[in-house]
Amino acid sequence: MRMNRLRIGIGAALVLAAQPLTAQEGAPVPTVIAAPVEPDAIPLYRKPAVGRAGTEDWSLYFGTERVVRNVTQPTLTPFLPAPDKATGAAVIVAPGGAFMLLAIEPEGWRVARALADRGIAAFVLKYRIMPTPKSEVEAVPFMQNKTRQGLPDPTKQPNLQYPASTQDALAAIALVRQNAKSWGVDPQRVGMIGFSAGAMTSLNTVIAAAPGQGPNFFGYIYGPQPAVAVPANAPPLFDAIAFDDEIFPTQGFPIAEAWRAAKRPVEVHAYERGKHGFGLGREGTTTTSMLDQFTAWMAMHGFLTRK
Numbered sequence: 105m106r107m108n109r110l111r112i113g114i115g116a117a118l119v120l121a122a123q124p125l126t127a128q129e130g131a132p133v134p135t136v137i138a139a140p141v142e143p144d145a146i147p148l149y150r151k152p153a154v155g156r157a158g159t160e161d162w163s164l165y166f167g168t169e170r171v172v173r174n175v176t177q178p179t180l181t182p183f184l185p186a187p188d189k190a191t192g193a194a195v196i197v198a199p200g201g202a203f204m205l206l207a208i209e210p211e212g213w214r215v216a217r218a219l220a221d222r223g224i225a226a227f228v229l230k231y232r233i234m235p236t237p238k239s240e241v242e243a244v245p246f247m248q249n250k251t252r253q254g255l256p257d258p259t260k261q262p263n264l265q266y267p268a269s270t271q272d273a274l275a276a277i278a279l280v281r282q283n284a285k286s287w288g289v290d291p292q293r294v295g296m297i298g299f300s301a302g303a304m305t306s307l308n309t310v311i312a313a314a315p316g317q318g319p320n321f322f323g324y325i326y327g328p329q330p331a332v333a334v335p336a337n338a339p340p341l342f343d344a345i346a347f348d349d350e351i352f353p354t355q356g357f358p359i360a361e362a363w364r365a366a367k368r369p370v371e372v373h374a375y376e377r378g379k380h381g382f383g384l385g386r387e388g389t390t391t392t393s394m395l396d397q398f399t400a401w402m403a404m405h406g407f408l409t410r411k
Contacts, residue, residue, distance in 0.1 A: 134163040134164060134165050134171070134240050134244075135163060135164040135167070136161070136162070136163050136164075136240060137162050137163060137164050137170070138162065139157065139160055139162050139172075140162065140170065142179070142181060144181050144182060145179040145180070145181045145230070146179055146180050146181070146182075146279070147177060147178070147179055148178045148179060148180055148272055148275045148276060148279060149178070149275065153177070154176070154177060154178065154232075155175075155176030155177035155178070155232065156176060156177050157177050159174045159175070159176045159177070160172050160173070160174055160175055160176075160177075161173045161174050161236075161238060161240075161243075163240060168209075169207070169209045169210050170208060170209040171201065171205050171206060171207050171208060171209070172205060172206050172208055172230070173204065173205040173206075173233070173236050173243060174233075174235055174236060174238070175206060175230055175231065175232055175233050176232060178229070178230055178231050178232050178268075178272040178275070178276075179229075179230045180196075180227050180228070180229055180230075180276050180279055180280075181213075181216070181227065181228045181230070182225065182226075182227050182287060183213075183216035183217055183219070183220040183225070183226040183227070183228065184220060184225050184226075184287060184288070185220045185221070185222075185223045185224060185225060187288070189221075189222075189223040190223055190225065190288050191223040191224060191408045191409070191410055192225075192288065192289060192290040192293060192410055192411055193223075193224045193225065193289070193290065193293045193294075193295070193402060193407045193408050194224065194225040194226070194227065194280055194284075194287070194289040194290075194293065194294045194295070195219055195224055195225070195226050195227070195294075195295050195296065195297050195323075196226075196227045196229050196273065196276050196277060196280065196294070196295070196296045196297075196319070197211075197212055197215050197216050197219070197226055197227065197228045197229060197296075197297055197298075197302075198229050198231065198269075198273065198296060198297070198298035198299070198302030198303070198305045198306055199211035199212040199215075199228070199229075199298075199299055199302050200298070200299040200300030200301040200302045200303070200381070201233065201300075201301055201302075202247060202250070202251045202254075202264060202300070202301050203233050203234050203264060203265060203266040203269065203301050204233055204234050204236050204247045204250060204251075205233065205236070205247070206230060206231070206233065207299070207381075207383075208228065208230060210383045210384070211299040211300075211302065211383055212228040212229075212230075213228055214383070214384060215228075215297065215299075215383070215384060215395070216228045218384060218395055219297075219395070219399075222395075222399050223408070224399070224402075224408070225287055225288065225289050227276065227280055229272065229273060229276045229302075231268070231269040231272040231273060231276075231305060232266065232268040232269055232272055233266055233269065234250070234266050250264075251264065255351075258328075258352070258353050258355070259330060259355065260330055261304075261328055261330050261332060262304070262328050264301070264304075265301075265304060265305075265308065269301075269305045269308070270305060270308040270309050270312050273296065273305050273306065273308075273309040274309055274312065274313060274317060274318075277294055277296075277309070277313075277317065277318065277319060278317070280294050281294055290411060292320060293320055293407045294319060294320055295319045295320050295321040295322055295323070295339070295402070295407065296309065296319040296321075296322040296323070297322065297323035297325060297398065298322070298323065298324065298325065298327070299325045299326060299381075299383065300325070300326050300327060300351070300352075300380070300381065302325075303323075303324045303325050303326065303327030304327055304328065306319070306322045306323070306324060306327075307322075307324060307327060307332065309322075310322060310335065310338060310339060311332065311333070311335060313335075315337055318339065319339055320339055320407070321339045321340045321341075321342070321402065321405060321407060322339060322340075322341060322342070323342045323344070323398050324341055324342065324343045324344070324359070325344050325345075325394065326344065326345045326346070326349055326351075326352060326380055326381065326382070327343075327345070327352065327359075328352045328359075329343075329345065329352055329353070329354050329355050329357055329358055329359050329360075330355065330358050330359060331358035331359055331361065331362040332359060332362055333362075334362050334363055334365070334366035334368060335366075336366070338363065338366060338368040339368075340368070340369035340370070340371075340401075340405055341359075341360070341363050341368070341369065341370040341371070342370075342371050342373075342397075342398055342401050343357065343359065343360050343370065343371065343372045343373070344372075344373040344374075344375070344391075344394050344397070344398070345373075345374060345375070346374070346375040346376070346377060346378030346379055346380070346382060346389075346391060347374055347375065347376055347377070348376075348377055348378065348379055349378070349379060349380045350379060350380055351380040352380065354374060357372055357374070360372045369405070371401050373394065373397055375389060375390050375391045375394075376389070376390070377389045377390075377391075378390075378391035382394070
């Protein structure tokens with residue numbers, strides 16, 4: 105039960121009324137912690153600098169998972185594979201958190217390490233998010249209310265986003281391509297994988313990107329499923345969600361159908377059980393296969409072929 109609450113509690117839409125981050129049902133209140141040392145984190149914007157690390161509020165959920173709020177200085181942290189494993193592919197990882205916090209450990213660092221273990225250069229994007237109260241006691245109800253307001257109609261793309269996050273994702277893609285040689289990356293094989301709000305950030309990046317500036321492929325993990333206007337040059341889409349997702353109903357997968365109507369590649373994985381925020385997989389369900397399926401899909405498209 106503790107892990108199930110954890111996945112729902114700090115999965116990307118963690119602040120919904122279905123599983124509030126309070127001491128209900130025996131769940132502990134988040135513990136305030138000092139900001140961890142991030143020696144490999146690279147500021148996305150250096151001249152002029154954007155934001156500062158001192159605004160961040162870090163906390164620990166269920167004693168194990170670090171999350172961060174009030175991010176104003178976006179960074180990119182590389183997790184590079186061993187040279188003998190490296191495929192040349194790269195994936196930017198966008199954790200979720202309803203655009204008000206980032207579940208940076210379960211949907212960021214942990215995912216990046218798993219990708220690097222599979223020979224894929226991974227880069228965790230700590231993108232800018234909406235400001236929330238400094239106090240955890242005040243922040244929890246604030247985030248719950250904001251999230252409820254942002255999800256008025258499940259048949260429509262949620263009105264819950266932060267344009268700066270899209271700008272940061274585009275800057276992250278550009279940074280990876282600029283440093284492709286030093287990181288052992290093929291600039292034509294740079295993708296994204298996002299979780300919930302991070303999935304929405306990935307999708308918004310695809311829609312906003314000028315030709316040649318967006319990701320070459322992307323994983324859309326438990327993002328909202330309504331149809332969107334698909335760009336003519338949209339990259340391949342990997343869509344993964346659970347049928348019992350209590351936040352974003354599948355609705356027959358309109359977003360995937362929109363990709364198909366645009367004659368762009370799309371693959372859907374709909375898990376019988378897993379709920380929202382399953383991350384790298386909820387124990388006892390087939391969601392534990394998600395990352396292997398994502399990398400197999402990458403391989404099918406040739407993104408893991410060494411050049």
